[in-house]
Structure formats: C-alpha cells, structure tokens
Amino acid sequence: MGIVRIGIDDTDSKRGMCTTYLGAVVVDRLRVQGHSLEGYPKLVRLNPNWHLKTRGNCAVSLDVMYIQSELEDLKELVLNTVQELAELDCETTNPGVVFYSGKSIPEVLRDFSGSVVKGIVEVEDAERVAHQIGAEYHKYKLGRGIIGALAAIGEKFEQDRTYELLAYRTEDYRGRERVIDNESVSEMDKKTFPRTFDNIDKRSGEIRITPHTPCPVLFGIRSQDPIAALEAFHMVRTSEPIERWIIYQTNQATDAHLLESTISDLRPVTSAAVRGKVSKNPKVIQGGHVIFSLRDGSDEIDCAAYEPTREFRNVINKLEVGDTVRVYGGVKKKTNLPLTLNLEKIEIQDLSRIYLKVNPTCARCVKRAKSEGRGKGYQCEVCGQRFPAGSETYVEKPRELQLGFYEVPPRARRHLAKPLIRIVKGKSAHAQQ
Numbered sequence: 001m002g003i004v005r006i007g008i009d010d011t012d013s014k015r016g017m018c019t020t021y022l023g024a025v026v027v028d029r030l031r032v033q034g035h036s037l038e039g040y041p042k043l044v045r046l047n048p049n050w051h052l053k054t055r056g057n058c059a060v061s062l063d064v065m066y067i068q069s070e071l072e073d074l075k076e077l078v079l080n081t082v083q084e085l086a087e088l089d090c091e092t093t094n095p096g097v098v099f100y101s102g103k104s105i106p107e108v109l110r111d112f113s114g115s116v117v118k119g120i121v122e123v124e125d126a127e128r129v130a131h132q133i134g135a136e137y138h139k140y141k142l143g144r145g146i147i148g149a150l151a152a153i154g155e156k157f158e159q160d161r162t163y164e165l166l167a168y169r170t171e172d173y174r175g176r177e178r179v180i181d182n183e184s185v186s187e188m189d190k191k192t193f194p195r196t197f198d199n200i201d202k203r204s205g206e207i208r209i210t211p212h213t214p215c216p217v218l219f220g221i222r223s224q225d226p227i228a229a230l231e232a233f234h235m236v237r238t239s240e241p242i243e244r245w246i247i248y249q250t251n252q253a254t255d256a257h258l259l260e261s262t263i264s265d266l267r268p269v270t271s272a273a274v275r276g277k278v279s280k281n282p283k284v285i286q287g288g289h290v291i292f293s294l295r296d297g298s299d300e301i302d303c304a305a306y307e308p309t310r311e312f313r314n315v316i317n318k319l320e321v322g323d324t325v326r327v328y329g330g331v332k333k334k335t336n337l338p339l340t341l342n343l344e345k346i347e348i349q350d351l352s353r354i355y356l357k358v359n360p361t362c363a364r365c366v367k368r369a370k371s372e373g374r375g376k377g378y379q380c381e382v383c384g385q386r387f388p389a390g391s392e393t394y395v396e397k398p399r400e401l402q403l404g405f406y407e408v409p410p411r412a413r414r415h416l417a418k419p420l421i422r423i424v425k426g427k428s429a430h431a432q433q
C-alpha cells in the first residue's frame with residue numbers, strides 16, 4: 001500500500017468551473033472505485049498579488065491510498081476528469097496535474113510551496129523541482145497549473161490551518177441566482193460562530209457564504225475545525241438541490257502569504273508584516289483612499305487604505321506621526337510611483353503624545369491673542385495688549401484611537417488574511433464587523 005499525492009490547478013475561468021469542484025468530483029469518483037484518502041483534501045490559496053492568478057487562485061491536492069496494480073487506472077481517472085471538466089477553451093486556463101508517490105514531502109518541495117504562496121514562481125521552476133523529486137506532471141496547453149498543483153502537494157499547513165466545507169450546485173442551477181434562506185444563515189452563525197467565521201458581514205448584514213460568480217459553488221462555510229463546518233452545513237436552508245459537498249483543509253484565513261520584513265526588504269508582488277512609526281500623517285486622496293507613510297530603521301513606505309476598505313479608513317485617518325504600528329498587506333508597485341503597502345490589517349502598538357500650542361489669552365477681553373509671527377510674541381486683536389514669545393501653553397491632544405488590532409471589512413479581505421477573530425486571545429481586537 002502506498003500513497004500517491006495528487007495536485008490539480010488552473011482549471012477554472014471567469015465563465016465557470018472551480019478547481020475545488022473538480023477536486024470534489026475526483027474524490028467522489030475515487031471513492032466509487034474503492035479508494036480512500038489519507039487525511040483531508042487540501043485547498044491551497046496561492047499568492048494573491050500574482051498577475052497571472054486564476055479566478056479563485058487556489059489549487060487542490062489529495063493524498064490517495066493505492067496498491068501498485070491500481071496506480072495507472074487511478075491516474076487515468078484523474079486526468080480524464082480534468083480533461084472533461086476544465087475550461088480548456090478559455091485562453092487563460094492552463095491546467096496542470098502532478099502525481100507524487102514519495103513517502104514524505106521533501107524539503108525542496110516544502111520550500112517550493114512556500115515560494116508559491118508568498119512569492120513568484122515560473123513554470124520552469126516547477127518542472128525543475130518535479131524532476132528533482134521524481135514527480136510526474138501533466139501540462140495542458142501552457143500548463144501553468146503545475147505550479148499550484150505541485151505547491152498544493154508540498155503544503156503541510158504546519159503553522160496554521162482552517163477548514164472550508166463547500167457545497168456545489170447541480171448543472172441545471174449553475175449561472176442562476178443562488179437562493180439561500182438568510183434567516184437560516186443567521187441562525188447557523190449564532191450557533192456556530194466563532195468556530196465557523198465569515199458567515200455574515202456583521203456591519204452590513206450581507207451573507208458571506210455564497211460567491212457571486214457563475215462557478216458551481218453554492219456556498220462555502222469557513223471554520224476552525226471540520227465538525228463545526230459540518231454542523232453549520234446542516235443548518236443552512238436552500239431551495240435548490242446540492243449535487244455534492246466536500247470539506248477541505250486550507251491555508252485560508254491564516255496569513256500564510258505574509259513575510260516578516262523590514263521596509264527596505266519589501267518587494268513588489270509579495271505580502272508582508274512590517275513594524276514601524278508613522279512618519280507622515282494620513283491624507284485622503286482622490287477616490288477616498290487614505291495614505292500615510294511608515295518608517296523603520298531601514299526605509300520609508302506609503303501605506304494605503306483604499307476606498308473599498310470603508311470604515312477601516314476612519315481608523316487609519318486618526319493615526320499621527322510617531323505612532324508605532326505593525327502593518328499587514330500586499331506590496332504593490334505602480335509605474336512612476338513608489339512602493340505602496342495595501343493594508344489588510346493594522347496593530348496599533350503605541351500612540352504618540354501630540355501637544356497642541358495654545359496662544360495666551362487676554363484676560364480683559366477673554367480672547368486668545370494672535371501670533372505676531374515666529375518668535376515675535378502675541379497681541380490681543382481687541383485691546384492691543386502684547387504677550388512675549390514663550391507665553392503660549394501646550395495641551396495634550398486627546399487621541400481617539402485605542403491600541404490593538406483593526407482589520408478591513410470582510411468583503412475587502414483576502415482569502416489568505418487571518419481575520420481578527422482568529423488572532424490570539426488576550427490581544428485587543430477591534431473587529432470592523
């Protein structure tokens with residue numbers, strides 16, 4: 001008895017399909033043939049900043065037990081399912097399938113997976129690693145999918161993991177509006193949150209378990225543990241039949257995309273966590289985006305809270321020069337502009353004390369005197385009394401921010417970003433939901 005690790009990626013398009021669905025079909029077909037899986041199937045979200053990412057930007061992998069005589073049939077079943085279901089007519093869909101029968105995951109493969117989630121990897125890199133470890137790969141068209149397929153095999157979620165139960169629609173319903181009983185979702189959320197999360201945007205009331213794409217997913221329930229997802233699944237009422245469902249183990253909501261970094265080490269197309277001090281006050285720019293500058297011992301960078309992050313911007317707007325923060329987000333480089341970090345969340349660690357200068361008051365007129373210019377003292381505009389330079393006082397500006405974590409609202413959050421509800425207890429979290 002051996003284990004063959006199967007990776008699949010890049011099978012979807014904007015028109016339809018979803019690699020998670022293809023994975024679910026493969027699992028069901030394998031079960032019919034008597035095969036069982038070792039552990040949970042894996043759903044691996046890849047670097048969200050990559051310009052060539054697929055719609056869902058996720059790859060799947062399955063560890064399947066087999067006896068030698070079955071191996072060729074098993075591979076054929078997988079390849080046939082990909083041929084049958086992948087959106088091969090779509091130019092940007094370039095599926096890849098990888099089979100790996102090694103007993104354990106070699107270090108070179110684990111490192112490769114880390115690079116695919118956190119950085120940029122080319123097809124040639126995937127082919128080189130596959131040759132090195134003796135993995136078999138199948139490219140369809142450009143075969144870009146072998147990158148994610150191989151990465152999914154190597155991913156062990158050693159730091160952190162969550163689960164997602166995905167329920168799929170029958171063919172007749174795909175492309176039509178999804179009808180879910182919102183009340184049943186609220187009820188489910190009440191009973192299972194925070195073991196399940198992201199069911200509802202608590203501020204807007206928007207149901208978050210249904211996608212808005214023509215893909216076969218009816219809804220998905222994200223959870224801390226597989227049992228919670230299953231409990232929640234049975235509470236959701238819908239008026240359409242469910243073709244099949246599956247529970248994936250995943251790196252969603254784990255911050256697996258983030259690198260701890262200094263500002264000078266930040267690179268475009270990666271995501272990072274950086275600690276520093278606010279070096280330029282926030283300003284609102286055209287479009288309603290809020291930008292401030294952050295400095296550490298190495299360099300300075302602009303940090304942006306874009307318009308879709310809504311109320312999160314109100315927090316960012318209250319920062320002041322000297323505040324100590326840790327920022328989390330994707331690093332972007334736009335032509336002719338400096339690097340910008342697109343904020344996913346922020347931890348405010350220390351607030352600077354801001355003192356506001358108050359001019360002396362004329363006791364007779366009960367009015368503040370006016371400055372005559374730098375170092376020149378003050379004069380009452382009404383009676384003309386003069387006050388020497390240095391007679392001003394200072395008051396501390398009340399800060400409206402509290403220390404702790406703040407995050408963008410659920411609708412603006414990346415799949416990989418760890419929501420505050422999952423961040424260690426004991427730290428102050430001001431969820432924006």
Ligand SMILES: [Zn+2]
Nearest residue numbers: 362365380383
């Ligand atoms: Zn006066």
